[in-house]
Amino acid sequence: MIEELSTQRLMLRPPCMDDAVAIASGLNNFNVTRFLTKVPFPYAEQDARDWISGLSEAPAGHRAFIVEKDDAGAIGVVGLENELGYWLAEPHWGHGYATEAAAAALVWYFGITDAESIGSGAHADNPASLNVQRKLGFEITGDRTDFSVSCNRDVRVVTTTLTRSAFRQRGYLS
Amino acid sequence: MTPLLETSRLRLRPPGLGDARRLADYLNNFAVSGNLARVPYPYALDDAHIWLSSWRADAPPADTSYILELRGEGAVGAAGFRDHDGIGVLGYWLAQPFWGQGLMTEALCAIFDWYFATTEADHIVSGMFHFNMASAALQMKFGFVETGRSVCRCLARGQELEHIDTELTREAFELSRPKPKKIVNS
Numbered sequence: 230m231i232e233e234l235s236t237q238r239l240m241l242r243p244p245c246m247d248d249a250v251a252i253a254s255g256l257n258n259f260n261v262t263r264f265l266t267k268v269p270f271p272y273a274e275q276d277a278r279d280w281i282s283g284l285s286e287a288p289a290g291h292r293a294f295i296v297e298k299d300d301a302g303a304i305g306v307v308g309l310e311n312e313l314g315y316w317l318a319e320p321h322w323g324h325g326y327a328t329e330a331a332a333a334a335l336v337w338y339f340g341i342t343d344a345e346s347i348g349s350g351a352h353a354d355n356p357a358s359l360n361v362q363r364k365l366g367f368e369i370t371g372d373r374t375d376f377s378v379s380c381n382r383d384v385r386v387v388t389t390t391l392t393r394s395a396f397r398q399r400g401y402l403s
Numbered sequence: 404m405t406p407l408l409e410t411s412r413l414r415l416r417p418p419g420l421g422d423a424r425r426l427a428d429y430l431n432n433f434a435v436s437g438n439l440a441r442v443p444y445p446y447a448l449d450d451a452h453i454w455l456s457s458w459r460a461d462a463p464p465a466d467t468s469y470i471l472e473l474r475g476e477g478a479v480g481a482a483g484f485r486d487h488d489g490i491g492v493l494g495y496w497l498a499q500p501f502w503g504q505g506l507m508t509e510a511l512c513a514i515f516d517w518y519f520a521t522t523e524a525d526h527i528v529s530g531m532f533h534f535n536m537a538s539a540a541l542q543m544k545f546g547f548v549e550t551g552r553s554v555c556r557c558l559a560r561g562q563e564l565e566h567i568d569t570e571l572t573r574e575a576f577e578l579s580r581p582k583p584k585k586i587v588n589s
Contacts, residue, residue: 236457
């Protein structure tokens, strides 16, 4: 089923095979992949194609959106698989796009589910990502150790959670 | 900055979550969304939440939107710009019950006055799907000219459609701008 979300500046839409080039170009950058525990580095177009073709088998409620900007094409991904995850290609950092895209996906998520909360997290040394989550209303719940594929070592991940009511209080739901 | 703009019948103001219900009702109409690039159909309340909550007070003029509020009625549409490589791309829609009364002409005139006064831009760009004669006529009144044709996706139709690309220069707007009526003493 086609589902698109339109924000002021971005569009979120289902991934397609044509996105493999843009995904690989965004993720074959250690500044991006070092904060994504399960993504390998270097990252090739074939990795992107494998990821896209695996999405069709994802359970219901799990969703990945390509984040698209009119004048730049696909600039990142927001995913909801039990937890919120996201990345943006480095040239597009610093404009609030991650917050805008994640907010759209979360409105969608709280709209189609009865869930009272959703989890997320970020590497302890990734203040930019924790800041995105703080703006959306996430609160830190603890930390855990995950194995990072791109770093090839254990990393400390701060775990967070967003409740429906905190999200509403931030002005994302009425 | 998105200041309040007042026209004789309209108040142009920043979008807010309180507009969600009216926006969702008016945009969940294929006669409207079928003319727009980025509005899905059907259009639900959460689609309105997503668009409204992503409005930012600190957005530059080339990347902001206004709600068109008809006095005594409420929100009846929206108009604004999306930044495309530094150029403001104009988009707009009006709820179907309010078509044919010159309201969008009135709104766009105020928006263009504000835009050209607060930016150094020498032009804005816009366009319409090839079948949208009402929008073409509206833009012609302001001095927009066709600059080419492209292909643009229409979310509501789920199709790639021929798109007429248009442009309005600062100079053409100043020449074509609908003038306020003057009171003539006899």
